[in-house]
Amino acid sequence: MSEPQLRVVLAKLGFDGHDRGIKIVARILRDAGMEVIYLGLRQSYLNVVNAVEQEDADAVGLSMHNASHMTLAPKMVEALAAAGLDVPVIVGGIVPDEDVTELLEKGVAVVLGPGASAEQVAISVRDAVAAKA
């Protein structure tokens, strides 16, 4: 059998309407052979937890463009852990350099900035999933 298909939940949490990036990422991951469960805008932690459970997802991708990342991303990591879900959280979007280390310390697997290539995005997801296995 070929390599199991990766399933990734993509979401934007809370009030953040900038969804051009997440749509491009969805396409990038699809073209890298992954199954993207696209939740899109205005999602809650609970929606994401539900989706990861029911869809048996391998990773969560959060797109963040409204400077809420320091609050919402670590809370998403906690919510997943509290539900017994050991899946990596990958943050993409506008995150200042000085925030990255703290996000990683708080359990975010990878932070991808606007300069990330399609290849980097796909590889980061695969590596983050592999690191959990």
Next chain:
Amino acid sequence: MSLHGKNQRGQNLRELSAEAIFSLALDGELRALGRLITFIERDSDEAEVISELAHARAGNAHVIGITGAPGSGKSTLTGQLVALLNQKHPRAAVLAVDPSSPLTGGAILGDRVRMEDVASPETFIRSMATRGHQGGLALAVPGVVRVLDAMGYNPIIIETVGVGQVEVDIAGTADTTVVVATPGMGDAVQANKAGLLELADLFVVNKADRPGANDVRRDLDHMLDLSHTTGQDQRTGMRPEIVMTAALTGQGAADMWAAIERHRDAITANGQIDERRASRDLEEVRNRVMAVIERRVDDLLSEHGTTGALKAVRDREMAPSVAAREITNTRFG
């Protein structure tokens, strides 16, 4: 939730047997159910054990297939249905099937987002990609439905795009098959061409707030008027109802559910539901047998390589049909 479940909550599912994951799922742990479905979907080693456990408990759910052209509003309608079911049937399940890219094998599964906010928290939604592999979907979907049924989900709604024989078949083997039509998708001739219509137990004309909706209804009605001349209505002995909906506003959703219930009650009363389920099981066994045979045929042909009959075909000394007969006669004759 039982103590057993609590103790294992948070435990890595990879360390548990398929049986243990099954009982966790029975205890209501959703990530365990999510994992069971993955096993079935991948047809991995655990799938058979899971299917055995599930089959013994299944057979209670009303299975509803919803199909129609892309963009006809299947997901939104399904969302409206589960929203409506919140009170009476809070434990509904939705299996939303979407196509995989034939080039990369990847897929964007975007149906969940149309349902989650309106569904009751107990609704289980699973997105499934067609995953290209031949006949794989036809094998996986009944398996997944069986697991959801065993867990007590009822009704179970399977939503597939009405293109491709497999997708159509899957929706067509439900207890109640709903075909969604919309205005602006071509005339009655197109509808007859699609091959979807013969399957329908119920027609929904969605986007009924748009111009042309009544024309679609009329075309469908005319087509159904002819069904007795083609013998199509003998399959069920029932004339499919036509319901008008506007999924975005929720208009008609209650009518749609009422028509689905009427159909369910009718086939329950006349015993057809049991026949449908029996033929569904038979079809599944048949698909499994076919999958094994197909693999053997592939092996056989690659064994033959370019010698003998296959070479003769290539050199134009033998017609393909003759070669096929020769090969089958020597092997199975």
